[in-house]
Amino acid sequence: MxxxxxxxxxxxxxxxxxxxxxxxxxxxxxxxxxxxxxxxxxxxxxxxxxxxxxxxxxxxxxxxxxxxxxxxxxxxxxxxxxxxxxxxxxxxxxxxxxxxxxxxxxxxxxxxxxxxxxxxxxxxxxxxxxxxxxxxxxxxxxxxxxxxxxxxxxxxxxxxxxxxxxxxxxxxxxxxxxxxxxxxxxxxxxxxxxxxxxxxxxxxxxxxxxxxxxxxxxxxxxxxxxxxxxxxEGFGDSPAFLQRLDATGLWYLAEVPRDTKVWPLLEVDGQTPRDRPSSWIHPQVSSRKGPVPRRERLHPSSPAKVPLEDLAKQWPASAWHRFRLLEGHKGPLVADFLVLRAILPLDRLPGPEVWVVIRRKVSGSPEEPEWKFYLSNAPLGTPLATFVRVSGMRWPxxxxxxxxxxxxxxxxxxxxxxxxxxxxxxxxxxxxxxxxxxxxxxxxxxxxxxxxxxxxxxxxx
Structure with missing residues (x-):
């Protein structure tokens, strides 16, 4: 490479x-x-x-x-x-x-x-x-x-x-x-x-x-x-909290639990786009059996949400970028980073489009790598190097x-x-x-x- x-x-x-x-x-x-x-x-x-x-x-x-x-x-x-x-x-x-x-x-x-x-x-x-x-x-x-x-x-x-x-x-x-x-x-x-x-x-x-x-x-x-x-992740686990941060005009980089689920916007090949969320909402059609549903629902054919840990394991080695950085008292840290676009669920429906940033510590066990998962509302075009830098700005x-x-x-x-x-x-x-x-x-x-x-x-x- x-x-x-x-x-x-x-x-x-x-x-x-x-x-x-x-x-x-x-x-x-x-x-x-x-x-x-x-x-x-x-x-x-x-x-x-x-x-x-x-x-x-x-x-x-x-x-x-x-x-x-x-x-x-x-x-x-x-x-x-x-x-x-x-x-x-x-x-x-x-x-x-x-x-x-x-x-x-x-x-x-x-x-x-x-x-x-x-x-x-x-x-x-x-x-x-x-x-x-x-x-x-x-x-x-x-x-x-x-x-x-x-x-x-x-x-x-x-x-x-x-x-x-x-x-x-x-x-x-x-x-x-x-x-x-x-x-x-x-x-x-x-x-x-x-x-x-x-x-x-x-x-x-x-x-x-x-x-x-x-x-x-x-x-x-x-x-x-x-x-x-x-x-x-003690704070990043709440979509409502992230919404309030977004409303302030700040760009958040929030660590989230590994079982957080999203809808990725690219297939694993990194090239093929998935359908956009507008096609995932079940149309509300009147029926003889009762009133129109008050709550929007996902269409039965909409894609399944994917846990971040499963998503990370699906991507090939060529998609990852390796960084050597310093982080607090821990000294040098070598980690691989992957950044993707995804849809964050909000109240079980498609919510905002966000960045998914995944960090995998290189020195960890190959069988059980040390993962960190982040979501971000930073704008399109944000360089990966910026996410890497900000990910190290929580420890201070x-x-x-x-x-x-x-x-x-x-x-x-x-x-x-x-x-x-x-x-x-x-x-x-x-x-x-x-x-x-x-x-x-x-x-x-x-x-x-x-x-x-x-x-x-x-x-x-």
Whole structure:
């Protein structure tokens, strides 16, 4: 088979150590000055002077490397000391983060504007994902026995839905929402609902609905450049969710389960087109036996839907294209890619025409290859190399979670209230972006690159 030309895909920079350990005294002083300047972007958005002060202390505590467990008490004692007023100051910081009436939305709006300055690119990628937080007891907002990604099983936890952003310049988080399980809307949870100060207007929403709402809100604001949105199969498995992403004007690349069924638009030979969906709808003809059916149905002679895994196995080796790429901490990855056009079923009838992108890891077992399947609404003419690049742009949000939990105390909170969970996550998000900005500025001062360009080789053979 012929050798294709090499292409370059610019991936987000690989993450570095983000703590302030092992810095010189000059670098620590510079970091403190940078943090004060950064805080000034958000200070006017707090209602009172003491809120502005507590916010700066809380973010500073999240960034302090020698506080191993970053709950409110530990951060307050480390930063404010253990003097005669220590207990009062701990309670004040707890009240600020847990119940304080300050506007997360205003802070996150300014944050997203700053992210656009730091990382924004025209073809930037929004990333949808969930992150779970194991909890003992059942008295915190949203805690319930449910699937917990952290432990890999059904467990007692809180579940958060997050949207991140990645470009060639780096990655960070943009917004968050606590998932409230359906069980919390039952009558036996009313007392807990009140104890956790959950707003009365809160309605049940699935994780897909929460994620779609967050993406819609970001895109409607116009604060941030983005062209793509990526997600794993935990979100990509919902055609309704993909429809909402499509309506925002974004191009999605959504991982989907291997048993997802589509109508391929080409025969396996890659040349012969199938009939178009307009011929698949059963005509509605009146009958003596009853009224015209209200619901359209597939014509009996319409082609059968094909599971993506079966579809992948039908195509010859000549249809696949091999790429060598870098993906996060995993190092070099060699994979074969296949891209096809297909019709996605929607409510059992032909829905939108989409791209099917299939990735097969080369180093996997020939008997059981490692597959990944994606759907995309990107326009006709989108190069395969673009799909390959964007398929590697979902992992940065996992890196963000790892950094936020490992360095910034994202999962160290001991907060019961609905508002407290969102306040804490907001300030963790701000702290993470501060480190991203600071690292970028350090690179600029030291004459290093502000972006990492990883060569992506493509060939068949």
């Amino acid at each position: 012929s050798l294709m030309v090499d292409i370059t895909a610019e991936q987000p920079p690989l993450p570095g150590q983000m703590t302030v350990q092992d810095l010189t005294s000059e670098e620590v002083a510079s970091l403190a000055e940078e943090l004060l300047a950064y805080h000034q972007h958000f200070a006017p958005l707090f209602y009172r002077r003491e809120q502005r002060e507590w916010a700066e202390i809380y973010v500073r505590g999240l960034l302090t490397a020698d506080v191993p467990r970053k709950n409110v008490e530990a951060m307050a004692l480390r930063l404010l000391g253990v003097g005669p007023h220590a207990e009062r100051e701990v309670r004040a910081l707890q009240q600020f983060i847990g119940e304080g009436k300050w506007d997360d939305n205003a802070l996150l709006a300014e944050h997203q504007r700053l992210v656009n300055e730091t990382l924004g690119e025209e073809d930037g990628v929004l990333i949808v994902d969930g992150s779970d937080f194991p909890k003992h007891g059942d008295h915190s907002a949203g805690v319930a026995p449910q699937w917990c990604g952290h432990t890999g099983k059904k467990d007692n936890c809180q579940a958060g839905v997050f949207v991140g952003y990645a470009s060639r310049k780096g990655a960070t988080l943009l917004d968050r929402r606590l998932y409230l399980p359906e069980s919390w809307f039952a009558e036996d949870h009313r007392t807990l609902w009140q104890d956790c100060q959950i707003p009365d207007e809160t309605r049940f929403q699935t994780k897909h609905e929460l994620a779609a709402e967050l993406v819609e809100k970001i895109m409607a604001s116009g604060r941030l450049q983005a062209r793509w949105v990526a997600c794993d 949000i996992e890196t963000c979670f790892a950094e936020c939990k490992g360095e910034l105390g994202m999962d160290h909170y001991e907060l019961r209230f609905w508002r407290g969970w969102h306040h804490h996550m907001t300030l963790v998000i701000l702290a993470h972006h501060f480190l991203v900005r600071w690292q970028q500025r350090l690179n600029q001062r030291e004459g290093g690159p502000t972006t990492n360009n990883h060569t992506l080789f493509a060939h068949t053979g």
